[in-house]
Amino acid sequence: MNTNDFDFYLPESLIAQTPSEKRSESRLLVVDDMNLEDKHFYNIIDYLNEGDVLVVNDTRVIAARLFGTKPETGAHVELLILKFEGKTAECLVGNAKVVKVGTELDFGEGKLKAICTGIGEEGIRFFDLVFDGIFLEILDELGQMPLPPYIHEKLEDKERYQTVYSKVEGSAAAPTAGLHFTQELLQQIKDKGITITPVTLHVGLGxxxxxxxxxxxxxxxxxEEYFMSQETADILNHAREEKRRIVAVGTTSVRTLETIMSEYGEFKACHGDSEIFIYPGYKWKAVDAIITNFHLPKSTLIMLVSSFAGKDVIDHAYKHAVDNEYRFFSFGDSMFLSHKKTSHVI
Incomplete structure (x- = not known):
């Protein structure tokens, strides 16, 4: 299977630089095999059924991008914090060649120091952190919101890069399929008899x-680190027993659910690291429908949705989206995908 098979033409003008004025008024492409419907996101409620379980990722983006210096040379160094625990962190380093084991970096004139303790692949470095106080408060003061590199406009309201249900701090990027929901729409979904339950996956280098x-x-x-509570596990196992649909909001929720089902054969309260790679040929175990944004060419995420809906279906849907000037990527529009006709539950 060649990476170029997942390439497609995308005019740069269709890469959304800012969020839609109102979250739920973004566009929604409903994909049912080769049948396509052009809607707005608030219409999603019409495609969710009473008894469905809607799974959201409640991770919250931290101010994970830091700009500092290497004191002995004055070299400027950029860090993107991918994962932290206590006073240790795994980071992606912009100019990694200048950071070796033992290198000390300074941020905010000494408010935060990072000492390199290990070297990973492709610009990854591991650090011991030196600071006084609460780390997330220091990040809020010194760090920046880590917007993706294809977004060049300044984000006026940082909360627009957070879902309205974000709660557990730790992500280097937003689970962007959830950005379209408002509290009002979530309440309408609940009132229709749909259960909303969270998982947590902290979005990292993947x-x-x-x-x-x-x-x-x-x-x-x-x-990428994930968590599932006992309450969520019980809700999902009960839904599977009753053959009710599990609808995942975003590929991060998908990866969490499929990781747990692949490892345990059921949903359970657990905490671990997901490195699942889903591409055509994967045998689906957990998810019946997906709400997702439009993804980058040749990315693992377009491979995932191609596996779920069928590559020919995704090729057809993406061509329609380009032809009809849908907005792409993090601040772009969304799709609703039902599983291709063959049963995937094992």
Missing amino acids: TFRPVKVDDVLNHKMHK
Whole structure:
């Protein structure tokens, strides 16, 4: 399977630089096999059924981009914090060649220091952090919201890069399929008899790393931390027993659900790291429908949705989206995908 099979033509003008004026008034492309419907996101309620379970990712983006210096040389260094625990962190370093084991970096005139303790692949570095106080408060003061590199406009309201249900801080990027929901729309969905339940997956390098190999099978996914509560596990297992649909909001929720089902054969309260790579040929185990944005060419995410709906269906839908000037990527419009006709539950 070649990475170029997942390429498509996308005019740069269709890459959304700012969020839609109102979250739920973005466009929605409803995809049912080769049948396509052009809607607005607030119409999603018409495609959710009483008894469905809507799974959202309640991760919250932190101010994970830091700009500092290497004191002995004055070199400028940019860090993107991918994961942290206590006083250690895994980071993507912009000019990684200048950061070796033992290198000390300074941020905010000494408010935060980072000492490199290890070197990983493709610009990854591991650090011991030195600071006084609460780390997330220091990040809020010194860091910046880590918007994707294809967004060049300044974000006026930082909350527009957070879902309205974001809660658990730790992501280097937003689970963007959830950006379209408002509190009012979520209440309407609940009133229709649909259960909304959270999982947590902290979005990391898997979102930023492009597929650089020609053969898809040679791509290695980066680990991303996930959590599932007992309450969510019970809701999902009960839904499966009663053959009710599980609708995942975004590929982050998809990866969490499929990771847990692949490992345990059921949903359960657990915490771990997901490095699942889903591409055509994958045997689906958990998810019946997906709400998702439009993804980058040759990305692992377009491979995931191609596996779910069928590559021919996704090719057809994306051509329609381009021809009809849908907005793409993080601040763009969305799709609703039902599973292709063959049963996927094992």
